[in-house]
Amino acid sequence: MCIKIMSTRKFKLKKVRVSFMLICLSLTIFMMPTFAAARGYYFNGAVYKANNNGGAINLEVGNPVVDVSNFSDVSAWVMTCDGSKYFDYAQVGWYKDYNYSTPKYFYEYSYGSDFWRKVTLGYATPGNFNDYRVGCDSSKMYFIIDNISYGTVNLTDIPFTRNCVQYFGETHEIADQCPGTVTNPISFSYSQYKTTSNVWLTINATNPNSLGYGDLTTMRNNILSSGSWTWEIWDSRYY
Amino acid sequence: MKRLFITSFAALFIVCSLATIAGAAINNTESKSIQDTSNVSDSLTVLTEDSNFQEFGIKLNHMDESVKIDKNTAIEIAKKSVGTDAAKEAKKITAVLAKYTDEENPKLLNTDISLIDYPVWIITFRGVTLQRHRAVRVINSDASAVPNIQTVYADVNVIIDANNGNELKTISYNSIVK
16 A cells, blocks of 8 residues: 555656656747857957056957857957946947948947947948047047047946956857958057046057967967057967 | 646647747737838837937937938838848837937048938837947956856847938947837
8 A cells, every 4th residue: 555655656756757847848949049049258359457537449440250140240349347347348349240241330338237338330441440449538438430439428327447448359159250360360559548647548458368369269369478559369260 | 647747738838839929920010010101200209209319419300301212121221230130029110210410429430421410211129139248357357257148138220321221320229118
């Protein structure tokens, strides 16, 4: 009698487990499009840690290969940010979306994970060099390309601590090409930051990764160990 | 008991299937309804009452003159710009014909165009998932806390020259659609 009760319980437990697994499997199948693209953030470039009112760089426009199947994008930019956070930043540069034939200029800013804005400007010409500047006065942050402001935002909307300036190429899939090739790297020149006294200074920015590399082993650069004010980045898979 | 589990699972499967099919049908219907509407602009209030859009210092006036690009053509151009998947995902698409003035930054990059009372179509895709950028955490960095890719549920406004169909700029922000 006792054995019969035990075996009945075991059978019931087994049925519950099987049912639970089937329900999980079914939910996974229906949720699959949401999770299909496991993606990441991959950077190649340099940073300068200091309290600041902005950053600037002269940057070459690239035309990288973008992973279309995962709706990816590749970009290069200068940013002022809170270097202890991920989503407190203001940046300007160029980016190429998976559905673009050539990159577009853009600026983007964010405060925390709930406040985000992005403006896409006109098409950029690969091979061209532009001066990008994101900097503030006492009330506004300006997004400037070649000495013309294309956007502003009130500092009250992005009240983060500006303690770091960053200059990076950014990808999101392994299949994305980091901007630049071995024979035609993308140049970052005259890295500058705006002091809290509102003076623009050229600085040596440093690579937060291993010497010569970005986040991926295919992401390469020639930033000196002591830091550089001009450098190049490229993807070692492309010639 | 066994029959109960099998019945429950079958019911769940059928509900999920119907929900998926219904969702796709609703999306298609919404997209189609835009295609089938007349060439009339949606009301300016679609944008003038959108506080996020207003943050960008843009002034819109009614457009009384005729333009060369019709509404459906403008929508098709905008769909190519945001990507077909984002366009399909949009909960709502509106098309506003207006005279557009960027009061703070009227200069349009790499052109002689000044965006003052400039005739445009503003095609707005509400409720699309976009990828966002982020900073590199170099102060108090914690490698274990590096986030996977983050997305934003956003509204995208594609601003198109109403006379030649050129895309002038795109403005995106957190969606007002919940």
